[in-house]
Amino acid sequence: MPSSITDRLAGTRIMDRIRSLTHVNPTGNMWKSSTLLATILGLILLRSWRTGRLPQLLQPTKKQREATEPSLFTKHSSFKTLTTASGHVYPKIRIFYHPHMQAAKLPKDLPLLVFIHGLGGNATQFAPLLTSLVNVGPCLAIDLPGCGLSDFKPDDPAAYTTAAFAELVCAAIEEYRDKENNQQVVLVGHSMGCSIAALLASSASSLRTKLKADYIIGLIALCPRSGPLNGGEARTVSNLKWLPVPIFDLIRMIDRRGGLQSGSITRMTGEGADDETRKLQSKFNDQSKSAVFLRFAMGMLPSAIDPHIALPGREIWSGIKVPLFLVAGESDGVTSPKEVEVIAEWLTKPAHAIDDTTESTVLDRESTQGDGDAATAKDATDSGSAERSTETVPTTAGDLQHVQYLLSSHPDQLPANDDTTVSNGSALSKNEQNHTKHAFALKTTIFPAPASHGLMYATSTLRILSGLIETFLAQHIDARLSLGWQLQHMTTSGKWDVKNLKKWDAISPCSEPIAGVFRAMKTMREVDYVHNPHEFVKRYGYRVLDDGVAIVVDISHESPVYDPRGLEEGGVGYCKFPTVSKLPPTPDEVDHFVELIDRLRREPRMQPSDDEEGGEGAGRRPTIGVHCHYGFNRTGFFIICYLVERLKYRLQDAVEEFAAKRSPGIKHDHFINELYVRYAVKMQRRGTIVG
Structure with a gap:
């Protein structure tokens, strides 16, 4: 959504909007001149539009759009004609479908992840997220009509309502969902896409029944809106029917003054966004067509005939009975982060305990946020701080700890006689006392x-968001959506068969010192002529190298395939710290590892030597060798955690230090994402409600 409806769609206040953008005194002659100039320019644009000679000042050509497509979409996109349950025919819809890379080795009913973009957006806005999530499950996304590479057809306005889009998404799902194996679906929506998804996921929605969408088992809502347009917004949108598209183009063109620092970009990215994020937003703004935007906005208006045509509100959101993850940005001036709290309140408190003014208060406050200024949005968010705990949950605590934190902070939300079970990999909670089948997980961030x-x-939030989504999918929807589970499932042969032995042989035995404390290494093998304990001591031991290894920490889960006595005989210590492969270490494991390293660094053999006379051992700085099987993922994760927690490295610096000394660094994206989730920012996270 390229701007807040109230600000940028003020059809009755066009000149006021232009005045605010051009900073001209409305009482002076300059304002009169500016008004006249804008009117003349608008008439010229209108005439050019009608004669077909309007230069493409705002939207790139189709060829230009295709040239800037992410490679992931170029390779995995196709075009289809889709017909919905209500009979609307969309002749050319771009569909992105990426099956799991290891589909042949995984269960056929692995859930399908479906992505729905918002007003003014297109499917490629999910490309940065999809880079990671295509490794977790099969992924599907579409360009809504007129967006991205989809044709702006049909012409019927009824084909552009929220309900119509929900039917269109459902039609796309039916094209790709494995019905033979009853494949289930998880919806991921952004902005208006959340409203579309809610209509499909809610048990209170007649569309869910009409479309037989019982296969939807989860919803992730990014920057959701909690209700339909309020009175002022509805009047503003209604006035758009009298606004010529060229005039709206003119408003947008003026709004882009300032390039990457323009209000049109900052409104979406926030004041502190870097240039890379701003360039992406600029591209998305260019791709958004004014005529499509206006048609979509008109489709948001409520209807006396069918309320589902409008944006869904309290009834629909309250009826969601599948795991739900609500995400917002504190500086969001388009969709207030307060919306997340409203939806969460509807789902966690009895109806009689909810203040009826909550929804209208949020919407009224949104309508007065002016230009979407980040500071204004922040002030509005902070104004509600008295309604919630101001304590920040440590990012390093981990999601499971957040559950306990939330429930202990809000004991009124604890269900009586709670009996938590796991069914088909989904986390469910049943309240036996109330004898209800209502079961879902709710998480807000x-x-x-x-x-x-x-x-x-945005570069500052992408990795963290990706990690949080992957965690939510695995913990609360289906355990098989964990990359760790999938890697373990696909391990069909022993660690030391010929194939793995060849891989092991090709890997460097031991890295250079990392931060002066560690060396990352692959496991030794007793039967290997080069990398066995005795040879390791001769090549890398601290008695041979000034920065050689004095202690080896074996973090593999299995018994070592070498005899540790070979190390001890050469004066090198051995310590076993077993962890599970393919899975990022838990916060508790990291804590124990950090404490272990602290203790080992105090051992006599680890003490540095500063013998100024150049005696034996002068200048010695012993290191600790750490290995799993190959010395990249788990090894890198633990070492990076220590660098951040004890040596006070910035996370990115720690990641780069490890990669520089143990090239190419951590190989699995879900390990990197988890590091960013734990360390990159201190987020206001109230955890996961299971109930």
């Missing part, structure tokens, strides 16, 4: 400023 409406592709 608000990213701190400068996180804004574009948080799903």
